[in-house]
Amino acid sequence: MRNVKKQHLPTKVCAACGRPFTWRRKWERVWSEVRYCSDKCREHVKRTRAADCGSPGESVK
Ligand SMILES: [Zn+2]
Numbered sequence: 001m002r003n004v005k006k007q008h009l010p011t012k013v014c015a016a017c018g019r020p021f022t023w024r025r026k027w028e029r030v031w032s033e034v035r036y037c038s039d040k041c042r043e044h045v046k047r048t049r050a051a052d053c054g055s056p057g058e059s060v061k
Helices: 039-054
Strands: 011-013 020-022
Antiparallel strands (some): 011 020
């Protein structure tokens, strides 16, 4: 007897939360570009990076 899965879907690790997530239908055309498991994570990274880019007012011009 074999233990065969119904589907063999690719997986990735979310660049934001670090959790693995599985391929979804809505990503079939952009899977190679998908880096986050959800829009929330993507927005989270955007905000974080935006904060980094803004840099604190400590830096001297
Ligand atoms: Zn995530």
